[in-house]
Amino acid sequence: MTNxxxxxxxxxxxxLEYVRIAGAAETIxxxxxxxxxxxxxxxATVLAPVVAxxxxxxxxxxxxxxxxxNPFVEKFDRSDRVILHRRDVAKIEAVGWVIPWLFFSxxxxxxxxxxxxxxxxxxxxxxxxxxEERAGTVPWYAVETGLEAxxxxxxxxxxxxxxxxxxxxxxxxxxxxxxxxxxxVPQDGAAEQRxxxxxQEKQPKHGNVLANEAKxxxxxxxAMALRLAYPERCEDATAWTDTLxxxxxxIWGTDREPPRKDxxxxxxxxxxxxxxxxxxxxxxxxxxxxxxxxxxDD
Numbered sequence: 198m199t200n201x202x203x204x205x206x207x208x209x210x211x212x213l214e215y216v217r218i219a220g221a222a223e224t225i226x227x228x229x230x231x232x233x234x235x236x237x238x239x240x241a242t243v244l245a246p247v248v249a250x251x252x253x254x255x256x257x258x259x260x261x262x263x264x265x266x267n268p269f270v271e272k273f274d275r276s277d278r279v280i281l282h283r284r285d286v287a288k289i290e291a292v293g294w295v296i297p298w299l300f301f302s303x304x305x306x307x308x309x310x311x312x313x314x315x316x317x318x319x320x321x322x323x324x325x326x327x328x329e330e331r332a333g334t335v336p337w338y339a340v341e342t343g344l345e346a347x348x349x350x351x352x353x354x355x356x357x358x359x360x361x362x363x364x365x366x367x368x369x370x371x372x373x374x375x376x377x378x379x380x381x382v383p384q385d386g387a388a389e390q391r392x393x394x395x396x397q398e399k400q401p402k403h404g405n406v407l408a409n410e411a412k413x414x415x416x417x418x419x420a421m422a423l424r425l426a427y428p429e430r431c432e433d434a435t436a437w438t439d440t441l442x443x444x445x446x447x448i449w450g451t452d453r454e455p456p457r458k459d460x461x462x463x464x465x466x467x468x469x470x471x472x473x474x475x476x477x478x479x480x481x482x483x484x485x486x487x488x489x490x491x492x493x494d495d
Contacts, residue, residue, distance in 0.1 A: 261327025
């Protein structure tokens with residue numbers, strides 16, 4: 198191999214972000230089983246795609262505090278690479294597979310949180326600091342929605358099926374982690390903290406959370422009812438939202454505002470429209486929306 202070829206090979210290798218666990222073990226000079234065990238005891242950061250695709254929530258508020266009252270929600274799929282909890286790696290080590298219901302995703306946490314920050318620059322600085330602290334140490338959890346009728350298809354719970362299993366063949370290590378292990382460099386602070394973080398059951402939902410879920414359910418039911426009654430006025434998320442807002446007085450009366458803001462509704466409807474298969478299921482479901490349509494027509 199010429200020096201030019203070697204230089205070219207080195208250049209593209211530097212662009213690699215992660216490598217499968219077998220390749221990582223070969224580079225480090227250990228076996229896959231040894232590397233898997235390091236992950237199981239929290240001494241190696243192991244990545245995996247989100248095989249059980251769907252919506253996951255991050256229990257941190259817009260002020261950067263840990264809270265289940267209004268968690269951030271984001272969709273994850275097989276294109277994402279997330280950090281597995283060491284206990285899930287231990288399960289893979291023991292039986293060959295696991296279906297994770299939580300994981301860490303620092304980059305996504307930072308992205309969704311910063312996107313929602315207020316415009317107050319003074320508050321932003323403090324919040325960003327807190328978010329940076331939480332991003333690598335607070336897990337994302339599988340959504341367990343209370344809106345079964347309207348949102349279960351949109352944000353499915355994780356099902357115990359073979360297709361949702363994460364196995365050793367799914368595992369990766371970042372190139373930075375491979376280099377750290379090869380050079381025997383200590384882990385960073387976030388990785389050390391993740392070793393001691395135990396999965397926690399969700400706290401009982403605060404009254405405000407239950408009230409917000411009820412409002413969301415009511416708003417989505419009304420939106421579906423209008424699409425059933427006026428499909429020509431609900432061809433995209435903007436038109437669909439505008440139609441509901443225009444007719445809100447007929448649905449909720451003149452003395453009551455719609456339970457959720459139009460911006461929230463447009464975001465939810467955009468998600469539904471983007472996944473046509475889910476939209477078809479949503480339209481054909483026997484939901485409360487049909488009752489609303491009947492009452493509206495009467």
